[in-house]
Amino acid sequence: MLRFNPFFTALKKSFTSLYDFILPGLCVTCGGKIDRAFGFICGKCGAIIIQHGGRMIEGRERRNLKRAFYLYPYESWYGVDVGNAVRTLKYSGYHGIALELAELMMETLVKRLEFIEADAIIPIPLHTSRKRERGFNQSELIAGELARRLDIAFIDPLKRRKNTASQAELSSYERELNVKGAFELRGNASVEGLTIILVDDQFTTGATMNNAAGVLLDKGAYEVVGLSVTH
Numbered sequence: 001m002l003r004f005n006p007f008f009t010a011l012k013k014s015f016t017s018l019y020d021f022i023l024p025g026l027c028v029t030c031g032g033k034i035d036r037a038f039g040f041i042c043g044k045c046g047a048i049i050i051q052h053g054g055r056m057i058e059g060r061e062r063r064n065l066k067r068a069f070y071l072y073p074y075e076s077w078y079g080v081d082v083g084n085a086v087r088t089l090k091y092s093g094y095h096g097i098a099l100e101l102a103e104l105m106m107e108t109l110v111k112r113l114e115f116i117e118a119d120a121i122i123p124i125p126l127h128t129s130r131k132r133e134r135g136f137n138q139s140e141l142i143a144g145e146l147a148r149r150l151d152i153a154f155i156d157p158l159k160r161r162k163n164t165a166s167q168a169e170l171s172s173y174e175r176e177l178n179v180k181g182a183f184e185l186r187g188n189a190s191v192e193g194l195t196i197i198l199v200d201d202q203f204t205t206g207a208t209m210n211n212a213a214g215v216l217l218d219k220g221a222y223e224v225v226g227l228s229v230t231h
């Protein structure tokens with residue numbers, strides 16, 4: 001796996017806060033000293049995430065999803081800020097963060113669940129122009145690593161039709177409108193009869209995940225399980 005010099009990667013981008021700046025040897029979820037070589041998330045945070053993380057999302061929030069799970073709350077919890085790990089991944093492009101988040105998702109979620117039987121793992125796509133700008137899709141990195149570890153096919157049949165506004169500042173209703181009709185299946189892609197794990201970095205109101213799942217179900221997918229890093 002390629003590892004970029006974090007200083008150069010970080011300097012190339014502008015950051016929203018100093019905390020988003022990756023400091024070599026410092027944990028991206030607590031800011032403490034990393035106790036293992038080439039790590040981004042320290043062993044202490046890893047243990048806390050495994051102990052307290054791995055939750056189900058219920059109710060209307062998961063309407064098109066057979067089940068929905070997330071690794072850890074977006075806001076800091078038990079002193080562990082997984083939301084910062086996701087933001088740092090997006091801004092820095094340090095792929096190793098995605099691999100460690102996928103490893104923790106394996107530890108906390110997948111080992112406890114039977115949906116390992118899925119036929120395919122699919123990431124929530126970014127719009128082409130957004131992906132070009134960022135250089136990668138963080139959900140794709142995480143989904144790819146989960147697929148590799150679970151030995152489940154990784155496919156990327158979804159496409160974003162419109163470059164939706166950032167969901168961050170929107171109300172729940174506005175989020176629904178914002179992602180309505182946002183996804184479609186690529187030209188000759190087929191998901192007919194497949195049990196799918198749909199992966200995103202963040203599950204807020206579920207608008208994005210449910211919209212994408214709706215498209216997959218419309219196109220004949222058997223069922224869709226949602227998996228996100230934060231909620």
Ligand SMILES: [Zn+2]
Nearest residue numbers: 027030042045
């Ligand atoms: Zn830590």
